[in-house]
Amino acid sequence: MEDVSEAHYIGYEELVTDLSTLLTYPPPFIYINDPISPRTTSMIVDSIFEKFIEEFPGGSSSIRAAKVNAISCFSARLLYDSILNSLASWEAQWDDGCANWNIEDDGPRWNENFDGFIHGLHALCAYLQDEKARKKGKGKQKQKSTEYEGDDVRLIIAIERAERLKDNLPELLVPLTRLAELARIDLTVIFISDVQWEDIRPPLGASPDPFFIDVLPLTKETITNRICSKFSYTSDDLEPGPYHPSLKGLYSHFISVLCDVCFPFTNDPQELEYIAAARWPGFVQPVLDEHRRKVTSESENEMNEGDAGSTLHPPTEDVRMRLSRIFNSSLNSAMEELYPRLTNATEWASANQPKSDLLAKPPGEVMKRGTLGSSLDKDEGMKSLSRMSKFILVAAFIASTNPTKSDLRMFGRGLDEKKRKRRATKATGKTKGGPAKIPQRLVGPVQFPLDRLLAILGALLEENDVESRPPAPPEYTIPGEYTDMETGRIGIYSSIMKLTSMRLLHRMSHPDRIDGPPALKCGISYDVALLLAKQLDIPLNDLMWDPI
Amino acid sequence: MHVLEVLPPRLYPCLNSQKRAILRTLQISIHPYPSYEARKERGDDRTGLETNEVALQQLYDLISGTVNRGEGNSCLILGPRGSGKTRLVERCLLNIPNKPIILRLSGWTQHSDRLAMREIAHQLNQQTGTTIFVHPDDVPRNIDNDYPDRELNPFLDKSVSSMLVSSASLPLSSHLPTLISALPTLPRPTIVILDGFDLFSLHPRQSLLYCLLDTAQSCHSGAKSRGLAVVGITTRVDTVNLLEKRVKSRFSGRILRTAPPQDLEGWIEVAKATLMPRVLDENQEKSYNEEWKSLWNMAIEKFLSDRSVTKALNETFSITRDIRMLNKIMASLALHLAPTSPFPSVSQIKATVLSQRIRPRSPFLHTLSYPALCLLIASVHVDSTGHSTFTFEMLHECFYDQLRTSLSAPVQVNGGSIGMAFEYLVSVKLFTCIAPSTGVAKEFVKYHSVVAREDVKKAVDKTGQINLRKWFTKAQ
Known part of the structure; x- marks a missing residue:
């Protein structure tokens, strides 16, 4: 077992010696920064505490340590309760109604506010001192010389993932860092985080600067x-x-x-x-x-x-x-x-x-086993889509990626039924000053009105879907009229609704708004869009304004 | 006689107890409630604290006026961080005879007047509800005053008012003025210490300050009233201007200033006193033999007279005069003493100053994983095209372009590793999110890199990967 704990410390010897020396007369606030593996560090800090308390004169009656996680203690009450319970080595029992630590059964609550928490710490100190005095009274004859001077009880409070405090409990950050000063007892607060102190330090120098311990990355x-x-x-x-x-x-x-x-x-x-x-x-x-x-x-x-x-x-x-x-x-x-x-x-x-x-x-x-097929299959969830939904998604992707002005160039047809001339080459970006334009595909989808989606969908259907459809009924004489009728069907709208509920499209405008068409945004990535386009035989890359 | 390079094993315990003694001295000077003797001794050791001595005398006069003659006083203690404001008050209170009631409030925890008032009530209950502090003669005469709450609320019957004595019971917020105006009628004089005084002035209508200062001002010395002193502590220079007119006119205007050591000599003196502590435990005295003592003292003399050490201390002194900074540097020095290097050295103080004083923004850049470094370089590339913000997709694209064009890319990165690297950089806050990210897909959230271009360059140079360096230099 000894062997294992030694192995536990490999690479962290400096932290171990530093911290355990420091804890003999600790400064009020210590900040341990480990940018690589804060979990390992906090485990090691745990075992340092254990060992330190064991070797400390007076043992657990003159020094108590608590370690709480700022992720699980996301509210002030949780934080207060966990710290106090853990300092008092109190475990809430289901049978007792999971009561928190207290001296009397119906004593005051320590978790009302920060003042209450400090009162709780005082009460805990007094309680531990009593306990210690009682113990001392019993074993007075035996260990007189090795007695730790005074009746002081030292408390150590370690908070791991302390960077979460900044988001979750910003109002507690300053009092926690000044806790020793506020509570006026022998107490040390240790923050453990992978973020630098400068990133969570409250403004205006409200907190005293901690004693820094940096954990170097291992080789x-x-x-x-x-x-x-x-x-x-x-x-x-x-x-x-x-x-x-x-x-x-x-x-x-x-x-x-x-x-x-x-x-x-x-x-x-x-x-x-x-x-x-x-x-x-x-x-x-x-x-x-x-x-x-x-x-x-x-x-x-x-x-x-x-x-x-x-x-x-x-x-x-x-x-x-x-x-x-x-x-x-x-x-x-x-x-x-x-x-x-x-x-x-x-x-x-x-x-x-x-x-x-x-x-x-x-x-x-011996055959080399192929690796497990990537479990994150991009096609997953797309198989169940109908052909029309796929068309809608590709149209949405185009609408989200291409600038609105380009639609006429991309999809407009003259009477000669020939595609309009596309922009010949990529515009030379350096003609104007200012930063180079970044393709929309990389910046993220923009929102578009439903009308534009339907228009692009119509153009896509007309070009890629007409052949696979049954011939148009004779009453549609104008070219494209039948497709136009198709895009007006209720099925299209319900498909769009369904895709929105699947979050493949995002509805950006408020659902209650009734004026103007609803605004949507595409929710699929380029890779998925390309995959769908391939299934539908749409030359997606030709339809993108920014060449890839 | 030369200084030993490596310590003989028989002196190991001496080194350890020396380390502990230094840390203990440091803790005493940091710790808000040290023993009086130690404090006095240290206080006498200091030079360059004259401002604080003057302030101490003034504060003492003021408080003893309240305690002995029942005056109502108010004052503000103003000074930069770490200049000994809190220590001043504590030192003063230790010397005050007759044990007044001391109410300590802090603007950091009592965010509202309501909380402050609850805390006042609690502390009153603590200090007057117990019989330890109450003078036996006062008990029968002032029995009502022991329970100020009862006086405040005539509608409470006796049983309820006795319940009020327990710390769980607290008065209503509408009783604030009455509670505070009852302070001078308590059996003993009251001293209210307001840490973070400027924060109390940010409370709506400044009612707490108004009540306290009004009571202090209207406190007439006489048989009935026992005196009230309001002591504010703040670092903010314009605190008085923050007060409303009605509050300001009730404030006495007395401002006591504290200052950190004024000259480098004082600073070095403190360092010396720390490294050669006089206070030693009995236990430590045993292992503290003469041989070690002479060795240590000689080493410290030599260390402190070294020019680089003086320079390092001088630099620190020029940047901040906060004595806590010096304490941290000394503590770190003490921590790194080991049998192989038993005495503080120049290289140690340099390293210490770097790790405790002005910390480098991101010291670990060169140890970042390969994909993370790639992302940093990509962010520099994006930045050099004129875009200060970027999305994950932009960096990814940049990275893949590089991977395609240079056949010599050392590692084929696919799978999740580059995404993980991105998330890592976000989690250690090297990339900070600049736009609200609700409703935006994860890969399109806009980020900003806080790492300066030079730092990336240094990190890339340090890793010694030629491919990365080549790629980095392409960004112009």
């Missing part, structure tokens, strides 16, 4: 070292599993390769551990299979041999090479799917499980 070597030393043996010879002592060498190799692949993308040790945990069981699966096969065959051959043959030996260099060849390509895909959490580790691991007895097969036969 690749340190991270590799850290993850390797966290390899804990959870399996033994009786039941060989992926975390077997003999596999530690292989694990270090695996981790160093993994870090080589992933380090350019993330240097958060937790993310790397997550990816490692997802891949490792699959990676050693062939070795374990091999071992199991050997054990079974041996026990079949010699029933009375004893269990000498059943120990799992570290795999040979050759095996390691083969495993690397098989699995290295999957590391990249693991990173791509697991780092953005497109899927979770368990699912990914089961989807990428290697075939059994991979090592028994000749190398040529």
Whole structure:
């Protein structure tokens, strides 16, 4: 167990020594900034507290620490209650009606406002001092010399993800940073955040500047070292599993390769551990299979041999090479799917499980598994759309992307039924001064009135859909009249409504407005629009004003 | 005699106790409620605090006038941050005889007069409701005054008024004037300390200030009234101008000023006193042997007389005279003492000054992941085309163009990694959102980069990736 906690600190030794030295006589306000992995830091701060309180003279009766998360404490009351409960080591019980910590059963509430919170802290201090005095009275003879002077109780309050306070509880930021001064007790407030103090500092210098502790990003070597030393043996010879002592060498190799692949993308040790945990069981699966096969065959051959043959030996260099060849390509895909959490580790691991007895097969036969098809399929949700809805979406995309003035050039038809001449080339941007124009596609969709959508839809239908329709009834004589009638059908409107409710179109104007056509905005990306256009045989790129 | 480079193991405990002693000294000087002796000793050590000594004397005279003669007084303590305003008041209060009732309010927590009043009631209950502070002779005579709330509300019957004594009970907001005008009738003189005085003046109609100052002004010394002192603490120079006319005319106009150390000598003196603390625990005294003492003192003398150290301190002094800044630098120095470097060194103070004083805006840029750096470079490119804001799609496009044109792009980035990098940059606030993002798809929200072009350049140079550098230099 000692070993594990040591491994926990690898790469963070400076933080550990700094903080635990500082806590002997702490400044009132400390700010710990870790831009890479605030979660790891806050876990380490936790264990520092634990260790510090253990070693502190007087133990938990003369020093108490609380750590709360500003994400979960999104309201002032939650924050006050969690801090007080955690300082008092009080756990709300369901049977007692989840009451908060208090001295008496119907004592005053500490969560009414900040003053109440400070009164709560005072009450807690008095309570702890009482408790301490009682304890001291009992064991007076035994530990007289090692007594921590005074009856003071020191409180440490750590708040992780402190940057959230700025958004959620801005009015508490100043009082919290001045808490020691306001409460006038021995107290330290520690903020832990991945944001710099300058970004959350209240204006006008209302808060005193904290004592800064910066956690430096770990190097690749340190991270590799850290993850390797966290390899804990959870399996033994009786039941060989992926975390077997003999596999530690292989694990270090695996981790160093993994870090080589992933380090350019993330240097958060937790993310790397997550990816490692997802891949490792699959990676050693062939070795374990091999071992199991050997054990079974041996026990079949010699029933009375004893269990000498059943120990799992570290795999040979050759095996390691083969495993690397098989699995290295999957590391990249693991990173791509697991780092953005497109899927979770368990699912990914089961989807990428290697075939059994991979090592028994000749190398040529081992097929490289294709990676799991990207679970974020762009076509998802588009399959159920009707042909007309697809037309509407493409028209909406065009309306959102092209400037209104360009519509006549793009879609206008003369009597000769020939397309008007398009703009010959891209306008030379540098003719006028000022910044270059950025394609609308990159800036985001603009809103357009419904009429324009219908007009563009009509033009698209006329050009791409006429052939696939049954011939127009004889009463429509003017070219395009039938299409015009089509776009006026109630079905089109209801499709637009449906697409709006699916958020593929966004309605921008207020639903209650009755004057003028409703304004809409396209909700699909260029890639999706291109996909739909391809299905409909629309040359989308030719219809875009800004060339791609 | 030369200074030791590496400490022999027998002196390790000495080093540790020295570290602790320094931190303790620092805590005492930061901590708002230190022991009186330590404070006195430190106060005597200081030079360059004459302004504060004068202010202390004036404040003492003022408060003792209230306490001893039952005067109504008001004053404002004005001084820059970290110049010892709060400390001044605390020092003064420690010396006051007869233990007056002290009401402490802070503009940071009492955002409204209602909250302030509840807090006043609470503190009154705390200080007068218990018998510790009440003089035995006063109890029968002033029994009503012990419970000001009862006097305020004639409609309450006795049982309710006794309930009021518990801290849960608080008067109604309409009782504010009565509650405050009852202050001089309490058994002991009252001192009201208003931290963040300027914030109280922002409350609507300034009714709390009006009531307090009016009561203080109309407080006649005599047998009945016990005196009231209102002490405001603020850093804001124009605070008096913020007061309404009716409030200002009731304010005595007495302004006591505090100042930080005026010259560098005083500053260095403080540093020296911190590094060579006299206050030591008994426990520490044991391990604090003479050998270590002489070594340490010599090292400190040498350290403080070093020109770079003086320069660093001088720079700090020129930027801020806040003594807390010096304390932080000293604490950080003490933290980084180790057996391999047992005495503070020049390089340490340089590093410390960098990490505690004016912090570099984004020191970790060069350790950013590859996609994040790419995005930063892309943002510089977008910026150089004349657009100060950008969307994710713009950076993405810029990045892909680069990837297409240069075949030597080191890493093929696809999947979610570049999006993750973008979100990371947003979450550490290197990219800040400038437009309200409701109803806009995530990739089209407009952002602004707070990283200066030079910083990106430095970071790119530091990573030593030639591709990135080439791409960066293309942005003109």
